[in-house]
Every structure is written in C-alpha cells, then in structure tokens.
Amino acid sequence: MRYALLVxxxxxxxxxxxxxxxFSHGLIARGHQLATVFFYHDGVYNAARLALPPxxxxxxxxxxxxxxxxxSTELLxxxxxxxxxxxxDEQEASRHGKTGHSLEAPFELTGLGQLIDAGxxxxxxxxxxx
Amino acid sequence: xxDIAFNRLLVVLRHGPHxxxxxxxxxxxxxVGAALGQDVSLLFYGEGVTALLKEQQVGPLAQKGTxxxxxxxxxxxxxxxxVDAEALATYDLxxxxxxxxxxxxxxxxxxxxxxxxxxxxxx
Numbered sequence: 001m002r003y004a005l006l007v008x009x010x011x012x013x014x015x016x017x018x019x020x021x022x023f024s025h026g027l028i029a030r031g032h033q034l035a036t037v038f039f040y041h042d043g044v045y046n047a048a049r050l051a052l053p054p055x056x057x058x059x060x061x062x063x064x065x066x067x068x069x070x071x072s073t074e075l076l077x078x079x080x081x082x083x084x085x086x087x088x089d090e091q092e093a094s095r096h097g098k099t100g101h102s103l104e105a106p107f108e109l110t111g112l113g114q115l116i117d118a119g120x121x122x123x124x125x126x127x128x129x130x
Numbered sequence: 131x132x133d134i135a136f137n138r139l140l141v142v143l144r145h146g147p148h149x150x151x152x153x154x155x156x157x158x159x160x161x162v163g164a165a166l167g168q169d170v171s172l173l174f175y176g177e178g179v180t181a182l183l184k185e186q187q188v189g190p191l192a193q194k195g196t197x198x199x200x201x202x203x204x205x206x207x208x209x210x211x212x213v214d215a216e217a218l219a220t221y222d223l224x225x226x227x228x229x230x231x232x233x234x235x236x237x238x239x240x241x242x243x244x245x246x247x248x249x250x251x252x253x
Contacts, residue, residue, distance in 0.1 A: 041253075081155065112162040113162055115162075116139065116159070116162060117166075119249040120138070120248065120249060125249065127251070127252055
C-alpha cells in the first residue's frame with residue numbers, strides 16, 4: 001500500500017516523530033511504500049537543517065532524509081506553519097530579507113492543499129501527534 | 131445520523147480557542163479543503179466545543195482569533211457542523227449559545243460519523 005504520514009510533533013520534545021519514523025521503517029519492511037510525509041503544526045521542526053542532537057541519540061532529521069533516499073518519500077512542510085516558526089528555505093529567506101535559511105532539500109515548503117491531496121490519493125494517511 | 135451526506139473530509143477539533151494553535155490550524159485545513167472543492171464536515175469534540183462560544187475576544191496574546199474563521203464557514207459552504215453532546219453538557223452549554231448552527235452527536239455515534247467520511251483529520 002501507499003502510505004502518507006501527517007507528523008505534528010516537534011522532534012525531541014515528544015514521541016510523535018520517533019513513533020512516525022519507527023512506523024515508517026516497519027511499513028517499508030513489510031513491503032509497503034511510504035510515499036509522502038506532511039509536517040504540520042510543531043512537526044515542521046523535523047525539517048530544521050541545523051538540528052544537532054548529541055551523537056549518541058538518533059538524528060531524526062537525517063532519518064527523514066534517508067527515507068527520501070530509500071523510497072523517494074516526499075517530505076512536505078506546511079509553509080504557513082513553517083514561516084511562523086522560523087522554518088524557511090533559501091528562497092523565502094531572501095524574499096523576507098533574512099541572511100540564513102533553516103530548511104533545505106529534500107524537505108520542501110508547500111501548502112495545506114498537499115495534505116488534503118495526500119489524504120485522498122494514498123491508500124492510508126496516518127497521523128502522529130503529540 | 132442518516133441525513134448526512136457522504137462528505138469526504140471530516141476535521142475533528144478537540145482544542146479550545148486559546149492556549150494553543152490547534153484550533154486555528156485545524157480550521158485552516160478545513161477552509162483549504164473546502165476551497166479545493168471538498169465536502170467538509172467539522173466535529174467539535176471535548177474541549178473543542180468551547181470554540182463555538184459567542185463573543186470571543188482576541189485576548190492579550192494578540193494572536194488572531196478563531197471566531198472570524200468560524201463566521202466564514204458558510205461562505206466556504208461548510209455547513210455540516212457536529213458538536214459532541216456530552217461535552218456540551220459538561221460545559222453546561224446549549225445549541226442556541228453557539229456562534230454557528232450545529233447539530234449534536236452522541237459519543238456512540240462518532241464512529242459512525244467517522245465511517246461516513248473518506249478522510250478524517252484530528253486536531
């Protein structure tokens with residue numbers, strides 16, 4: 001089956017992202033496809049380019065990237081939730097006169113329409129919230 | 131329960147208007163869904179029923195209030211609004227105290243409501 005995930009928890013603050021990643025690995029191991037992950041609410045922090053967890057802890061941002069490499073999983077970040085919280089790509093940063101950016105490929109800023117679309121076009125949409 | 135259409139998107143709102151952005155972000159999903167032509171229903175559940183109280187103010191945090199979004203629902207053709215009857219009783223509220231017209235739903239009927247929607251999103 002083609003799966004989509006909706007992740008709404010901030011990494012390292014609560015279990016939502018950890019659970020979502022473990023679920024991702026589980027469904028891939030069973031032969032399913034993780035086609036899309038949509039990050040909304042505090043979940044947008046999962047895309048923080050500068051995240052530096054201690055080396056003996058899982059690097060959640062890198063684990064999402066790895067899913068993109070393995071399965072071409074689309075990593076979609078809600079632009080309205082992201083901009084409010086300082087999660088911006090290079091283009092948005094320069095548009096708003098900021099010197100740095102906090103989000104980069106394979107994560108991409110996108111609109112909420114993509115969440116609705118994911119919910120209607122995948123076999124399953126599973127939510128991970130705090 | 132039999133009068134509801136097989137709407138496609140159900141947005142469940144379980145948080146009050148203040149203290150977090152859950153209600154606002156849930157309503158945004160509903161409005162975007164409707165703008166994209168989906169049939170959208172809302173279920174105000176638990177604390178979420180307080181979202182429907184009249185005469186809400188923005189408050190000292192200066193975040194945008196959610197009441198203007200609720201008043202926009204008819205413009206987006208979002209008219210299938212359900213409220214958790216048990217929560218209404220808990221907060222000692224009646225339907226005529228709510229800012230938009232809504233129908234009561236019992237907790238035992240919620241699973242039925244979920245089954246009648248293709249996509250259920252929970253906030």
